[in-house]
Amino acid sequence: xxxxxxxxxxxxxxxxxxxxxxxxxxxxxxxxxxxxxxxxxxxxxxxxxxxxxxxxxxxxxxxxxxxxxxxxxxxxxxxxxxxxxxxxxxxxxxxxxxxxxxxxxxxxxxxxxxxxxxxxxxxxxxxxxxxxxxxxxxxxxxxxxxxxxxxxxxxxxxxxxxxxxxxxxxxxxxxxxxxxxxxxxxxxxxxxxxxxxxxxxxxxxxxxxxxxxxxxxxxxxxxxxxxxxx
Numbered sequence: 591x592x593x594x595x596x597x598x599x600x601x602x603x604x605x606x607x608x609x610x611x612x613x614x615x616x617x618x619x620x621x622x623x624x625x626x627x628x629x630x631x632x633x634x635x636x637x638x639x640x641x642x643x644x645x646x647x648x649x650x651x652x653x654x655x656x657x658x659x660x661x662x663x664x665x666x667x668x669x670x671x672x673x674x675x676x677x678x679x680x681x682x683x684x685x686x687x688x689x690x691x692x693x694x695x696x697x698x699x700x701x702x703x704x705x706x707x708x709x710x711x712x713x714x715x716x717x718x719x720x721x722x723x724x725x726x727x728x729x730x731x732x733x734x735x736x737x738x739x740x741x742x743x744x745x746x747x748x749x750x751x752x753x754x755x756x757x758x759x760x761x762x763x764x765x766x767x768x769x770x771x772x773x774x775x776x777x778x779x780x781x782x783x784x785x786x787x788x789x790x791x792x793x794x795x796x797x798x799x800x801x802x803x804x805x806x807x808x809x810x811x812x813x814x815x816x817x818x819x820x
Contacts, residue, residue, distance in 0.1 A: 614799035621792040625685035636690035665696035684785035695764030720750030
């Protein structure tokens with residue numbers, strides 16, 4: 591594995607995007623920290639925002655739960671649960687409302703049968719295998735000259751990359767739904783919306799960066815194996 595990290599091809603193809611992903615992650619944490627210190631005048635908490643959005647969308651079979659960790663918030667379509675971290679659940683800030691509304695955006699997608707979300711859910715098992723097992727298949731295949739095993743790993747990894755690609759419209763649509771509801775709900779005033787939008791945009795860019803990293807890894811694996819075949 592370490593030999594891959596010092597491969598000049600890896601440094602050229604993958605490292606710049608890995609640096610971009612690190613910067614994106616730092617940016618979203620910094621943006622969240624900034625706007626999580628700014629209270630919203632309506633006094634709505636993340637939990638109250640989520641409940642109001644679910645009620646407004648006519649969704650009554652989704653519950654709201656607490657989940658440990660920072661920015662660990664997510665929607666579970668199997669359990670029909672919006673899980674919010676403590677800072678989001680109880681926070682009454684622009685950032686807390688933004689994140690809570692985004693996760694409810696996923697619940698609304700689920701309720702309305704949003705096709706990209708269904709496709710992403712179907713790709714979860716193969717994506718988990720692709721991101722964890724495929725790189726080892728490629729590494730073992732390269733070092734043992736089992737080219738077929740390595741190429742099989744590339745194919746499986748490509749499925750994980752597809753998961754990242756499909757995730758982009760799912761995440762951006764959820765943020766769009768969140769902003770549209772918040773702008774007309776009275777939960778967030780017009781002059782408070784920039785903080786909400788910046789929080790959502792920063793979070794969205796992390797998905798773009800993660801997709802670029804996955805694509806860069808895929809390109810590297812293909813070039814590596816193509817070079818070995820020559």
